[in-house]
Amino acid sequence: DNILLKSKFRGCLLGSLIGDCFGAPFEGDVMTGGGKVILQKYFDKLEGANFKGPIKQYTDDTAMTKCIVKSLTDKPAVDFKFMARLFVKEYFSDPRRGYGKNVVDVFSKLRANKFEDIFKPAEEQFSGMGSFGNGGAMRVAPLALYFHDNYQAMIRAVSDATRITHTHKNAINGAILQSMAVQQCLRLDPSEKVDTHKFVNNLIDKMRIIEVEDEGLDTEFLAPYKEKLVDVQKLLDSANDDTDEIVRILGNDIFALHSVPTAIFCFLRAQLPIPRITTDNKLRRSIQYAISLGGDTDTIASMAGSMAGAFLGDDYINKHLLRHCEGHKEMSEMADNLFAVTEDVDSA
Numbered sequence: 001d002n003i004l005l006k007s008k009f010r011g012c013l014l015g016s017l018i019g020d021c022f023g024a025p026f027e028g029d030v031m032t033g034g035g036k037v038i039l040q041k042y043f044d045k046l047e048g049a050n051f052k053g054p055i056k057q058y059t060d061d062t063a064m065t066k067c068i069v070k071s072l073t074d075k076p077a078v079d080f081k082f083m084a085r086l087f088v089k090e091y092f093s094d095p096r097r098g099y100g101k102n103v104v105d106v107f108s109k110l111r112a113n114k115f116e117d118i119f120k121p122a123e124e125q126f127s128g129m130g131s132f133g134n135g136g137a138m139r140v141a142p143l144a145l146y147f148h149d150n151y152q153a154m155i156r157a158v159s160d161a162t163r164i165t166h167t168h169k170n171a172i173n174g175a176i177l178q179s180m181a182v183q184q185c186l187r188l189d190p191s192e193k194v195d196t197h198k199f200v201n202n203l204i205d206k207m208r209i210i211e212v213e214d215e216g217l218d219t220e221f222l223a224p225y226k227e228k229l230v231d232v233q234k235l236l237d238s239a240n241d242d243t244d245e246i247v248r249i250l251g252n253d254i255f256a257l258h259s260v261p262t263a264i265f266c267f268l269r270a271q272l273p274i275p276r277i278t279t280d281n282k283l284r285r286s287i288q289y290a291i292s293l294g295g296d297t298d299t300i301a302s303m304a305g306s307m308a309g310a311f312l313g314d315d316y317i318n319k320h321l322l323r324h325c326e327g328h329k330e331m332s333e334m335a336d337n338l339f340a341v342t343e344d345v346d347s348a
Protein backbone atom coordinates (compact mmCIF):
# COMPACT_ATOMS: atom_id res chain seq x y z
CA ASP A 1 0.00 0.00 0.00
CA ASN A 2 0.91 3.66 -0.26
CA ILE A 3 1.90 4.24 3.36
CA LEU A 4 4.42 1.40 3.22
CA LEU A 5 5.80 2.51 -0.16
CA LYS A 6 6.24 6.08 1.07
CA SER A 7 8.12 4.78 4.10
CA LYS A 8 10.31 2.66 1.80
CA PHE A 9 11.19 5.73 -0.30
CA ARG A 10 12.42 7.49 2.85
CA GLY A 11 14.13 4.36 4.15
CA CYS A 12 16.01 3.92 0.90
CA LEU A 13 17.32 7.48 0.61
CA LEU A 14 18.08 7.75 4.33
CA GLY A 15 19.80 4.35 4.34
CA SER A 16 21.91 5.57 1.45
CA LEU A 17 22.77 8.78 3.34
CA ILE A 18 23.69 6.95 6.56
CA GLY A 19 25.97 4.53 4.71
CA ASP A 20 27.76 7.40 2.99
CA CYS A 21 28.14 9.60 6.10
CA PHE A 22 29.28 6.81 8.43
CA GLY A 23 31.35 5.00 5.81
CA ALA A 24 33.28 8.05 4.61
CA PRO A 25 35.73 8.30 7.56
CA PHE A 26 36.87 4.73 6.85
CA GLU A 27 37.35 5.07 3.07
CA GLY A 28 40.48 3.26 1.94
CA ASP A 29 40.97 1.42 5.24
CA VAL A 30 42.12 -2.17 5.42
CA MET A 31 39.95 -3.59 8.18
CA THR A 32 41.64 -5.65 10.87
CA GLY A 33 40.02 -7.31 13.90
CA GLY A 34 40.88 -4.22 15.95
CA GLY A 35 39.24 -2.03 13.34
CA LYS A 36 36.03 -4.01 13.72
CA VAL A 37 35.99 -3.46 17.48
CA ILE A 38 36.42 0.28 16.92
CA LEU A 39 33.61 0.20 14.38
CA GLN A 40 31.25 -1.54 16.83
CA LYS A 41 31.99 1.12 19.48
CA TYR A 42 31.59 3.92 16.94
CA PHE A 43 28.08 2.76 16.03
CA ASP A 44 27.11 2.06 19.66
CA LYS A 45 28.12 5.60 20.60
CA LEU A 46 26.28 7.18 17.66
CA GLU A 47 23.11 5.29 18.58
CA GLY A 48 23.16 6.65 22.12
CA ALA A 49 20.46 9.21 22.95
CA ASN A 50 22.84 11.72 24.55
CA PHE A 51 25.91 11.43 22.37
CA LYS A 52 26.99 14.78 20.96
CA GLY A 53 29.57 14.43 18.24
CA PRO A 54 30.32 16.46 15.15
CA ILE A 55 27.89 15.99 12.25
CA LYS A 56 29.14 13.41 9.74
CA GLN A 57 29.51 15.02 6.34
CA TYR A 58 28.18 13.30 3.27
CA THR A 59 30.28 12.86 0.12
CA ASP A 60 29.87 12.89 -3.68
CA ASP A 61 27.67 9.77 -3.47
CA THR A 62 24.94 11.71 -1.68
CA ALA A 63 25.56 14.99 -3.52
CA MET A 64 24.89 13.26 -6.85
CA THR A 65 21.98 11.18 -5.51
CA LYS A 66 20.33 14.43 -4.43
CA CYS A 67 20.85 15.86 -7.93
CA ILE A 68 18.97 12.89 -9.40
CA VAL A 69 16.09 13.34 -6.94
CA LYS A 70 15.93 17.05 -7.76
CA SER A 71 16.03 16.33 -11.47
CA LEU A 72 13.04 13.97 -11.12
CA THR A 73 10.99 16.23 -8.86
CA ASP A 74 11.60 19.39 -10.91
CA LYS A 75 11.20 17.71 -14.32
CA PRO A 76 9.22 14.48 -13.93
CA ALA A 77 9.46 13.73 -17.67
CA VAL A 78 13.14 12.89 -16.94
CA ASP A 79 15.42 15.36 -18.66
CA PHE A 80 19.00 14.09 -18.80
CA LYS A 81 20.41 17.40 -19.97
CA PHE A 82 18.86 19.02 -16.91
CA MET A 83 20.31 16.21 -14.78
CA ALA A 84 23.77 16.84 -16.27
CA ARG A 85 23.43 20.55 -15.49
CA LEU A 86 22.55 19.77 -11.89
CA PHE A 87 25.62 17.48 -11.51
CA VAL A 88 27.89 20.20 -12.88
CA LYS A 89 26.30 23.01 -10.87
CA GLU A 90 26.58 20.93 -7.70
CA TYR A 91 30.21 20.03 -8.34
CA PHE A 92 31.37 23.60 -9.00
CA SER A 93 29.47 25.04 -6.04
CA ASP A 94 30.72 22.35 -3.64
CA PRO A 95 33.70 20.51 -5.16
CA ARG A 96 35.23 19.14 -1.97
CA ARG A 97 33.07 16.08 -1.54
CA GLY A 98 35.62 13.43 -2.47
CA TYR A 99 34.70 13.03 -6.14
CA GLY A 100 36.55 10.44 -8.24
CA LYS A 101 39.84 11.68 -9.69
CA ASN A 102 38.74 11.60 -13.31
CA VAL A 103 35.04 12.41 -13.26
CA VAL A 104 35.82 16.08 -12.62
CA ASP A 105 37.22 16.28 -16.18
CA VAL A 106 33.75 15.36 -17.42
CA PHE A 107 32.19 18.17 -15.40
CA SER A 108 34.66 20.70 -16.83
CA LYS A 109 34.06 19.56 -20.41
CA LEU A 110 30.29 19.53 -20.03
CA ARG A 111 30.42 23.09 -18.83
CA ALA A 112 32.90 24.21 -21.51
CA ASN A 113 30.79 22.63 -24.28
CA LYS A 114 27.59 24.17 -22.86
CA PHE A 115 25.96 20.73 -22.54
CA GLU A 116 25.81 20.39 -26.30
CA ASP A 117 26.32 16.61 -26.27
CA ILE A 118 25.86 15.42 -22.70
CA PHE A 119 27.32 11.93 -23.33
CA LYS A 120 30.43 12.90 -25.30
CA PRO A 121 32.78 14.02 -22.50
CA ALA A 122 32.21 10.75 -20.62
CA GLU A 123 32.92 8.71 -23.77
CA GLU A 124 36.34 10.36 -24.02
CA GLN A 125 37.42 9.26 -20.53
CA PHE A 126 40.29 6.77 -20.21
CA SER A 127 41.37 7.09 -23.85
CA GLY A 128 37.89 6.39 -25.16
CA MET A 129 37.18 3.38 -22.93
CA GLY A 130 34.95 5.34 -20.56
CA SER A 131 35.20 5.06 -16.77
CA PHE A 132 34.31 1.79 -15.07
CA GLY A 133 34.20 3.42 -11.64
CA ASN A 134 31.17 3.03 -9.37
CA GLY A 135 30.16 6.70 -9.68
CA GLY A 136 27.10 5.74 -11.75
CA ALA A 137 25.92 2.97 -9.45
CA MET A 138 26.36 5.04 -6.27
CA ARG A 139 23.66 7.55 -7.28
CA VAL A 140 20.87 5.51 -8.95
CA ALA A 141 18.64 4.66 -6.00
CA PRO A 142 16.15 7.50 -6.78
CA LEU A 143 15.59 6.04 -10.26
CA ALA A 144 14.74 2.63 -8.81
CA LEU A 145 12.18 4.39 -6.58
CA TYR A 146 10.74 6.59 -9.30
CA PHE A 147 10.38 3.66 -11.73
CA HIS A 148 9.36 1.16 -9.05
CA ASP A 149 6.55 -0.11 -11.29
CA ASN A 150 8.28 0.04 -14.65
CA TYR A 151 11.32 -2.20 -14.96
CA GLN A 152 12.20 -1.44 -18.59
CA ALA A 153 11.88 2.33 -18.12
CA MET A 154 14.13 2.05 -15.06
CA ILE A 155 16.83 0.22 -17.03
CA ARG A 156 16.78 2.84 -19.79
CA ALA A 157 16.86 5.77 -17.38
CA VAL A 158 19.63 4.27 -15.24
CA SER A 159 21.70 3.67 -18.35
CA ASP A 160 21.34 7.29 -19.54
CA ALA A 161 21.85 8.78 -16.07
CA THR A 162 25.08 6.77 -15.81
CA ARG A 163 26.33 7.59 -19.32
CA ILE A 164 26.53 11.30 -18.43
CA THR A 165 29.75 10.45 -16.57
CA HIS A 166 30.48 6.73 -17.11
CA THR A 167 30.22 4.93 -20.46
CA HIS A 168 32.15 1.70 -19.84
CA LYS A 169 29.84 -1.31 -19.98
CA ASN A 170 30.83 -2.37 -16.47
CA ALA A 171 29.89 1.04 -15.06
CA ILE A 172 26.51 1.02 -16.80
CA ASN A 173 25.69 -2.60 -15.96
CA GLY A 174 26.80 -2.06 -12.38
CA ALA A 175 24.38 0.85 -12.06
CA ILE A 176 21.64 -1.28 -13.62
CA LEU A 177 22.32 -4.09 -11.16
CA GLN A 178 22.23 -1.69 -8.22
CA SER A 179 18.86 -0.33 -9.38
CA MET A 180 17.47 -3.87 -9.84
CA ALA A 181 18.50 -4.78 -6.30
CA VAL A 182 16.82 -1.69 -4.84
CA GLN A 183 13.68 -2.35 -6.88
CA GLN A 184 13.54 -5.95 -5.60
CA CYS A 185 13.90 -4.64 -2.03
CA LEU A 186 10.88 -2.37 -2.51
CA ARG A 187 8.78 -5.46 -3.22
CA LEU A 188 9.86 -7.34 -0.08
CA ASP A 189 7.64 -7.43 3.00
CA PRO A 190 9.59 -5.92 5.93
CA SER A 191 7.85 -8.21 8.41
CA GLU A 192 9.06 -11.35 6.63
CA LYS A 193 12.43 -13.06 6.27
CA VAL A 194 14.21 -12.36 2.99
CA ASP A 195 14.62 -15.42 0.77
CA THR A 196 18.21 -14.54 -0.09
CA HIS A 197 18.65 -17.44 -2.50
CA LYS A 198 15.67 -16.33 -4.56
CA PHE A 199 16.79 -12.69 -4.36
CA VAL A 200 20.16 -13.54 -5.94
CA ASN A 201 18.66 -15.94 -8.51
CA ASN A 202 16.31 -13.21 -9.71
CA LEU A 203 19.29 -10.89 -10.18
CA ILE A 204 21.25 -13.60 -12.00
CA ASP A 205 18.36 -14.18 -14.41
CA LYS A 206 18.03 -10.44 -15.10
CA MET A 207 21.77 -9.88 -15.57
CA ARG A 208 21.94 -12.85 -17.93
CA ILE A 209 19.49 -11.04 -20.18
CA ILE A 210 21.44 -7.76 -19.98
CA GLU A 211 24.93 -9.21 -20.32
CA VAL A 212 24.34 -12.18 -22.61
CA GLU A 213 21.05 -12.05 -24.54
CA ASP A 214 20.88 -8.30 -25.18
CA GLU A 215 24.51 -8.43 -26.36
CA GLY A 216 23.71 -11.27 -28.75
CA LEU A 217 26.36 -13.51 -27.19
CA ASP A 218 26.17 -17.28 -27.46
CA THR A 219 28.51 -17.80 -24.54
CA GLU A 220 28.04 -16.95 -20.87
CA PHE A 221 31.74 -16.45 -20.22
CA LEU A 222 31.62 -12.71 -20.84
CA ALA A 223 29.06 -11.97 -18.17
CA PRO A 224 31.13 -10.56 -15.30
CA TYR A 225 28.21 -9.44 -13.12
CA LYS A 226 26.42 -12.74 -13.52
CA GLU A 227 29.65 -14.48 -12.47
CA LYS A 228 30.00 -12.23 -9.41
CA LEU A 229 26.40 -12.96 -8.43
CA VAL A 230 27.14 -16.69 -8.58
CA ASP A 231 30.02 -15.94 -6.18
CA VAL A 232 27.64 -14.01 -3.92
CA GLN A 233 25.32 -17.03 -3.86
CA LYS A 234 28.21 -19.38 -3.01
CA LEU A 235 29.46 -17.13 -0.21
CA LEU A 236 25.97 -16.88 1.29
CA ASP A 237 25.58 -20.68 1.10
CA SER A 238 28.95 -21.37 2.67
CA ALA A 239 28.39 -18.90 5.54
CA ASN A 240 32.03 -17.90 5.08
CA ASP A 241 32.86 -14.92 7.31
CA ASP A 242 36.52 -14.50 6.40
CA THR A 243 36.82 -10.83 5.43
CA ASP A 244 40.03 -11.31 3.43
CA GLU A 245 38.51 -14.06 1.33
CA ILE A 246 35.26 -12.17 0.74
CA VAL A 247 37.23 -9.13 -0.39
CA ARG A 248 39.46 -11.28 -2.59
CA ILE A 249 36.45 -12.87 -4.30
CA LEU A 250 34.02 -9.92 -4.55
CA GLY A 251 36.30 -6.88 -4.22
CA ASN A 252 35.82 -3.66 -2.24
CA ASP A 253 37.27 -0.95 -4.49
CA ILE A 254 35.96 1.92 -6.63
CA PHE A 255 35.35 -0.25 -9.73
CA ALA A 256 31.64 -0.87 -10.18
CA LEU A 257 32.34 -4.57 -10.72
CA HIS A 258 34.19 -4.75 -7.40
CA SER A 259 31.61 -2.93 -5.33
CA VAL A 260 27.99 -3.39 -6.49
CA PRO A 261 27.90 -7.19 -6.01
CA THR A 262 29.73 -6.65 -2.70
CA ALA A 263 27.00 -4.25 -1.52
CA ILE A 264 24.31 -6.79 -2.49
CA PHE A 265 26.21 -9.45 -0.55
CA CYS A 266 26.43 -7.18 2.53
CA PHE A 267 22.69 -6.50 2.53
CA LEU A 268 21.82 -10.19 2.15
CA ARG A 269 24.43 -11.48 4.60
CA ALA A 270 23.11 -8.98 7.17
CA GLN A 271 19.73 -10.72 7.24
CA LEU A 272 21.36 -13.12 9.71
CA PRO A 273 23.62 -12.34 12.69
CA ILE A 274 27.29 -11.65 11.86
CA PRO A 275 30.20 -12.35 14.23
CA ARG A 276 31.57 -9.23 15.94
CA ILE A 277 28.59 -7.10 14.92
CA THR A 278 26.22 -6.68 17.84
CA THR A 279 22.89 -5.18 16.82
CA ASP A 280 19.36 -6.38 16.12
CA ASN A 281 18.82 -3.68 13.53
CA LYS A 282 19.28 -5.08 10.04
CA LEU A 283 19.83 -1.69 8.46
CA ARG A 284 22.64 -0.90 10.87
CA ARG A 285 24.01 -4.42 10.43
CA SER A 286 24.07 -4.06 6.62
CA ILE A 287 25.91 -0.74 6.82
CA GLN A 288 28.28 -1.70 9.63
CA TYR A 289 29.15 -4.93 7.84
CA ALA A 290 29.81 -3.11 4.55
CA ILE A 291 32.18 -0.71 6.33
CA SER A 292 33.89 -3.63 8.09
CA LEU A 293 35.05 -4.93 4.69
CA GLY A 294 37.16 -1.77 4.20
CA GLY A 295 38.04 -0.20 0.84
CA ASP A 296 35.39 2.01 -0.76
CA THR A 297 33.40 2.10 2.46
CA ASP A 298 31.22 5.16 1.84
CA THR A 299 29.98 3.85 -1.48
CA ILE A 300 29.51 0.18 -0.59
CA ALA A 301 27.81 1.08 2.71
CA SER A 302 25.62 3.62 0.93
CA MET A 303 24.51 1.12 -1.73
CA ALA A 304 23.87 -1.60 0.89
CA GLY A 305 22.05 0.96 3.06
CA SER A 306 19.76 1.94 0.18
CA MET A 307 18.77 -1.71 -0.22
CA ALA A 308 18.20 -2.26 3.50
CA GLY A 309 16.15 0.95 3.73
CA ALA A 310 14.08 0.06 0.65
CA PHE A 311 13.32 -3.31 2.26
CA LEU A 312 12.57 -2.12 5.79
CA GLY A 313 11.23 1.41 5.37
CA ASP A 314 12.03 4.38 7.57
CA ASP A 315 10.38 3.05 10.75
CA TYR A 316 13.37 0.74 11.16
CA ILE A 317 15.93 3.54 11.02
CA ASN A 318 17.43 4.44 14.36
CA LYS A 319 16.67 8.15 14.75
CA HIS A 320 19.63 8.77 17.08
CA LEU A 321 21.95 7.43 14.41
CA LEU A 322 20.24 9.45 11.70
CA ARG A 323 20.55 12.81 13.43
CA HIS A 324 24.36 12.62 13.14
CA CYS A 325 24.11 12.74 9.35
CA GLU A 326 24.47 16.00 7.48
CA GLY A 327 21.28 16.97 5.65
CA HIS A 328 19.06 14.17 6.94
CA LYS A 329 15.98 16.39 7.24
CA GLU A 330 16.38 17.62 3.69
CA MET A 331 16.87 14.07 2.44
CA SER A 332 13.70 12.97 4.18
CA GLU A 333 11.76 15.82 2.54
CA MET A 334 13.28 14.97 -0.81
CA ALA A 335 12.09 11.36 -0.44
CA ASP A 336 8.55 12.62 0.21
CA ASN A 337 8.72 14.94 -2.80
CA LEU A 338 9.94 12.10 -4.98
CA PHE A 339 7.10 9.92 -3.73
CA ALA A 340 4.59 12.65 -4.58
CA VAL A 341 5.74 13.04 -8.21
CA THR A 342 5.95 9.26 -8.60
CA GLU A 343 2.31 8.93 -7.54
CA ASP A 344 1.30 11.53 -10.14
CA VAL A 345 3.14 9.59 -12.84
CA ASP A 346 1.67 6.26 -11.67
CA SER A 347 -1.89 7.54 -11.84
CA ALA A 348 -1.43 9.43 -15.13
Ligand code: R7I
Nearest residue numbers: 098099100101102103126130131132133134135254296299
Ligand atom coordinates in the same frame (compact mmCIF):
# COMPACT_ATOMS: atom_id res chain seq x y z
O1 R7I B 1 33.50 6.50 -10.62
P1 R7I B 1 33.76 7.82 -10.00
O2 R7I B 1 32.65 8.80 -9.98
O3 R7I B 1 34.30 7.60 -8.53
C1 R7I B 1 33.42 7.21 -7.52
C2 R7I B 1 34.19 6.95 -6.27
C3 R7I B 1 33.31 6.60 -5.12
O4 R7I B 1 34.02 5.75 -4.25
C4 R7I B 1 33.06 7.92 -4.45
O5 R7I B 1 32.76 7.77 -3.08
C5 R7I B 1 34.37 8.67 -4.67
O6 R7I B 1 35.30 8.46 -3.66
O7 R7I B 1 34.89 8.14 -5.88
O8 R7I B 1 35.03 8.55 -10.62
P2 R7I B 1 36.00 8.21 -11.83
O9 R7I B 1 37.05 9.26 -11.75
O10 R7I B 1 35.26 8.05 -13.11
O11 R7I B 1 36.60 6.79 -11.47
C6 R7I B 1 37.23 6.61 -10.25
C7 R7I B 1 38.57 5.93 -10.43
O12 R7I B 1 38.39 4.64 -10.99
C8 R7I B 1 39.51 6.63 -11.40
O13 R7I B 1 40.17 7.72 -10.83
C9 R7I B 1 40.43 5.48 -11.77
O14 R7I B 1 41.40 5.30 -10.76
C10 R7I B 1 39.50 4.28 -11.78
N1 R7I B 1 39.03 3.96 -13.14
C11 R7I B 1 39.78 3.48 -14.13
N2 R7I B 1 41.09 3.20 -14.16
C12 R7I B 1 41.60 2.74 -15.32
N3 R7I B 1 40.86 2.57 -16.43
C13 R7I B 1 37.80 4.09 -13.63
N4 R7I B 1 37.74 3.72 -14.93
C14 R7I B 1 38.96 3.33 -15.26
C15 R7I B 1 39.53 2.84 -16.48
O15 R7I B 1 38.89 2.65 -17.52
Ligand code: MG
Nearest residue numbers: 059060061298
Ligand atom coordinates in the same frame (compact mmCIF):
# COMPACT_ATOMS: atom_id res chain seq x y z
MG1 MG C 1 32.13 9.32 -1.88
Ligand code: MG
Nearest residue numbers: 027098099100
Ligand atom coordinates in the same frame (compact mmCIF):
# COMPACT_ATOMS: atom_id res chain seq x y z
MG1 MG D 1 37.08 8.85 -2.73
Ligand code: MG
Nearest residue numbers: 296297298299
Ligand atom coordinates in the same frame (compact mmCIF):
# COMPACT_ATOMS: atom_id res chain seq x y z
MG1 MG E 1 33.41 5.95 -2.30
